[in-house]
Amino acid sequence: MCGIVGLFLKDRRLEANLGRYLVPMLTSLAARGPDSAGVAVYGAPVDAGVKITVARTAPDGFAGLAAIAAATGSGAPVVHGDHAVLTVDEAALEPAIARIDAELPGVEITAVGHRMEIYKDVGHPAAVAEKLDLAGMSGTHAIGHTRMATESAVTVSGAHPFSTGPDQCLVHNGSLSNHHSLRRGLEHDGVRFATDNDSEVAAAYLTQQMAQGLGLRDALAAALRDLDGFYTFVVGTEDGFAVLRDPVACKPAVMAETDAYVAFGSEYRALSRLPGIESARVWEPAPATVYVWEHAA
Amino acid sequence: MIAAHEALADLDAMTVRELNAALHAPDVATAAPAWRIVNPHGAHALACGIDAPIRVDIDGHAGYYCAGMNQRATVHVHGNAGTGVGENMASGSVIVDGDASQSAGASGIGGLLRIRGNAAARCGISMKGVDIVVGGDVGHLAAFMGQAGTLVVCGDAGDALGDSLYEARIFVRGRVASLGADCIEKPLREADRAQLAALFERCGETGLDPAAFRRYGSARRLYHFHVDQAGAY
Numbered sequence: 001m002c003g004i005v006g007l008f009l010k011d012r013r014l015e016a017n018l019g020r021y022l023v024p025m026l027t028s029l030a031a032r033g034p035d036s037a038g039v040a041v042y043g044a045p046v047d048a049g050v051k052i053t054v055a056r057t058a059p060d061g062f063a064g065l066a067a068i069a070a071a072t073g074s075g076a077p078v079v080h081g082d083h084a085v086l087t088v089d090e091a092a093l094e095p096a097i098a099r100i101d102a103e104l105p106g107v108e109i110t111a112v113g114h115r116m117e118i119y120k121d122v123g124h125p126a127a128v129a130e131k132l133d134l135a136g137m138s139g140t141h142a143i144g145h146t147r148m149a150t151e152s153a154v155t156v157s158g159a160h161p162f163s164t165g166p167d168q169c170l171v172h173n174g175s176l177s178n179h180h181s182l183r184r185g186l187e188h189d190g191v192r193f194a195t196d197n198d199s200e201v202a203a204a205y206l207t208q209q210m211a212q213g214l215g216l217r218d219a220l221a222a223a224l225r226d227l228d229g230f231y232t233f234v235v236g237t238e239d240g241f242a243v244l245r246d247p248v249a250c251k252p253a254v255m256a257e258t259d260a261y262v263a264f265g266s267e268y269r270a271l272s273r274l275p276g277i278e279s280a281r282v283w284e285p286a287p288a289t290v291y292v293w294e295h296a297a
Numbered sequence: 298m299i300a301a302h303e304a305l306a307d308l309d310a311m312t313v314r315e316l317n318a319a320l321h322a323p324d325v326a327t328a329a330p331a332w333r334i335v336n337p338h339g340a341h342a343l344a345c346g347i348d349a350p351i352r353v354d355i356d357g358h359a360g361y362y363c364a365g366m367n368q369r370a371t372v373h374v375h376g377n378a379g380t381g382v383g384e385n386m387a388s389g390s391v392i393v394d395g396d397a398s399q400s401a402g403a404s405g406i407g408g409l410l411r412i413r414g415n416a417a418a419r420c421g422i423s424m425k426g427v428d429i430v431v432g433g434d435v436g437h438l439a440a441f442m443g444q445a446g447t448l449v450v451c452g453d454a455g456d457a458l459g460d461s462l463y464e465a466r467i468f469v470r471g472r473v474a475s476l477g478a479d480c481i482e483k484p485l486r487e488a489d490r491a492q493l494a495a496l497f498e499r500c501g502e503t504g505l506d507p508a509a510f511r512r513y514g515s516a517r518r519l520y521h522f523h524v525d526q527a528g529a530y
Contacts, residue, residue, distance in 0.1 A: 249418050249436070252380060252398065268358050268379060269339030282358070282377060284398055284417050287437065 002160075002173040003029025003146040004253075006234040006264035007274075008241035008293050012140075014260055019137035021261075024273045026134070026144045027126045029266055033146030036159040037128040038110075038120025040169040040236055043139040045114045049074070049089045050166070052096060053111040053118050054104075055156050056082040061106025068103065072096040081131035083110070083119045108157055108194075113167035115139070115238050120159035140295060143236045145171040152197045162200045164191075165207035167238035172199035173251045173266060174230035182226070202227060206235060216240045220290040234264050240294040249287035256280040262293050303354075304329040309336040317345055320370075325349045339379065344372045347389075364391040367408060383410040386427055399436070402429045405446065411500050418455070421448045424465050430500050438477065440465050447496060451505065459513050463520075467513040468493060470505075479519045485512045 005025040009015055018041070026037060054077075056062055062084060065077050072092040077084035084107075088096045093112070100109060111118035121128045125146045129135070145160035152158050161169035176182075179198035182205055187193070191204050205226065209219035216237055223233075223244065232251040235242040243264055245253055256263045256271045258280045265271045268282070285291055306316045316334065319325070326349040334355045337343055341360035344353045347370040355363070355372070360379040364372035367386040374382070377395035384403040393401075396414035403419070405427025412420075415433035421440040434452035441457070443465025453471035460477020467480075468489075476482075485508070493507035 249399070254379075254398075267339060267341075267360060268377065269341075269360055272338035272358070282395075284396065287418065 001032045001148040001150075003032030003266045003270070004171050004173050004232065004234050004264065005029060005144045005266070005270050006142070006171075006236075006241060006243070008141040008262045009139075009260065010262065010293075011260040015140060016138045018139045018142055019134045021274060022137075022142050022144060023129045023135045025263070025265060025270045026129055026146060028270045028273075029146045030125045032266055033148045034124055035149055035154045036120065036122040036147045036156075037125035037145065038118060038147075038159045038161050038171075039129075039132075039134060039142055039144040040111065040116055040118045040161040040163070040171075041134075041137050041139045041142045042115040042167075042236060042238070043117060043137065045238075046087050049087050050093050051111070051113060051115075051117060052086045052088060052093070052100070052109060053116075054084050054086070054100060054107040055110050055120060056084070056107055057156055058106030061104065063106075064104055065100075065107070068096060068099045072099070080119060080133060082121060083117075083132065085117055110156075111163050111169070113163075113238065116163070116167045116169060116236065118161055118163055118169060120156055120161070122154055122156060122159065140239075141236060141241050143169060143171055143234050143241075150175065152195065157195050158197055160199060161236070162195075162197070162203040164200065164204040165211070167236075168203070168207055168210070169236045170199065170203035170206060171234050172202055173232045174246070176202060176227060176229035176231065178228040198229075202231065202233065210237075216242050216294070217290050217292045220244045220292070224288055224290075232266070237294075239296075240292060242293075243285050243291040245285055245287050245289070247288040253285050254282065255285055255291070256282045303331045303333045306332060306334045307336055308334060308338065308340060313340050313342055317342065320344060320347050320349075320351070320353065326351055337376075341379070344370070347372070350389075358395070367391055377414070378412075382412075383408075383427070386410065396433070397431075401431075402427050405429070407446075409499055415452065421446070421465070424448065428496055428499075430496065430502075434471070437474075440467050441477065443467070447492070449493065449496065449510070459515070461519060462513075462515040464515060466492075468510040469513065470510050473511075473513070476513065479516050480513055481516045483512045483514045485510065 074088040160171040163169045176198040179201040233244045332353045337357045339360040345365045348368040350369045353372045358376035362381045365384045369389045371390045373392040378393045378397045380398045383391040386405045386408045388408040390409045392411045397412045397416045399418045402410040406425045410429045413432040418436035420435045424443045424446045426445045428447045430449045437455035440448045444463040450469045454473045456474045457477035459480030490507040
């Protein structure tokens with residue numbers, strides 16, 4: 001099953017409300033995915049440097065994080081529940097990631113980017129949102145997922161969104177049938193995976209396509225050709241927001257658009273509390289059709 | 298707009314389970330023959346399993362399986378409907394003013410499902426006697442495995458229309474993207490035009506010309522195991 005929500009604000013004046021709009025969207029789909037939840041929030045870009053979001057997977061996971069922050073010239077980590085965000089200089093990014101991976105077994109890196117932070121945790125979506133104070137978060141766009149695991153373990157790393165490139169994330173409802181062969185091809189090209197999850201393969205596929213020069217729209221058009229299986233994807237980039245359903249379109253999707261926002265929900269009830277929904281254009285995205293919205297960079 | 302004689306069900310103040318229990322009350326047809334449901338917020342299973350000659354108006358969008366298993370009631374959604382609206386309905390009418398998601402009217406054995414907007418994929422899948430009239434377009438695999446009943450599409454039909462069809466009858470006014478396995482176009486005879494005219498009259502539609510439709514049905518080549526094709530199985 002799984003539930004997906006997404007919100008892309010066109011009216012910049014609403015950015016302070018992003019989290020407040022997202023919480024009821026996410027919790028309304030708890031029945032579709034009660035075992036874990038995650039959100040990617042595209043907040044204000046850092047003036048200089050790059051943000052690293054980490055999730056704590058052991059009670060003492062954050063021990064040592066402050067020392068790495070100090071050694072890599074970043075400010076004190078900003079803590080949200082079991083997550084922390086470090087901001088490091090571009091030059092210090094790779095060393096900081098290497099040190100976190102090597103020295104902090106109790107944390108996992110969930111996101112790297114100028115805007116994007118990813119928070120994900122096991123448990124009921126309402127509890128996850130509460131622990132993060134998701135309602136208090138602001139930003140330009142956000143993508144959330146409530147997971148009913150069918151294919152790999154219920155863990156923080158198995159929760160969506162998956163991120164395989166800076167400011168890029170993907171959430172998935174469905175199951176891919178050719179992910180093993182895609183994974184072998186990507187690994188041959190040097191891509192490293194954090195999980196055995198099929199959705200991570202889709203994320204890495206898009207990251208590779210975009211690294212090779214394709215825009216978000218063309219990368220998704222290529223995915224229609226190369227990915228086999230059931231999927232509804234919602235994809236985020238630093239400035240973009242995209243939706244793609246497979247040609248059979250078994251996995252549900254509803255969208256709503258007003259002058260102020262574009263919203264996605266696996267079911268309409270995820271959208272029913274949004275402001276102005278009564279007069280929004282509400283439609284079901286067509287199968288095998290790429291939908292993209294982008295802010296001017 | 299709430300009429301004086303209507304029973305009001307506000308889903309901000311009651312659960313869907315409470316609502317459906319009230320609609321299933323043995324004396325509902327005499328005690329409360331007209332209902333108006335407000336603040337549905339896309340909830341699932343609204344007005345499911347009714348077996349009484351009552352009228353239910355839903356002000357807003359409905360979620361999955363709205364008016365499923367309906368018998369005798371008229372359920373009118375003043376908005377869009379999610380997956381499986383009118384699924385397995387046996388009699389009565391289900392009306393959707395907006396669009397319907399996938400599998401509208403699935404397995405329905407009777408009654409009338411009227412969708413004024415578009416219907417998504419698999420509309421009328423495995424239909425067994427229900428009549429479905431769609432004002433707009435239908436997605437792919439409409440009337441898939443349809444056994445009986447009538448699907449009328451006033452707009453266009455997506456790919457694989459009538460795939461693996463048994464005896465359901467299909468009429469399309471617009472373009473058909475492609476026909477599914479064993480579905481073929483058949484001539485529109487006088488009896489077919491009369492059937493369409495009667496169906497439009499049941500819908501209260503006066504502006505539809507039966508002669509503007511084309512008829513599709515089963516070629517009946519997949520009905521039985523065919524020893525000549527044993528190698529293909």
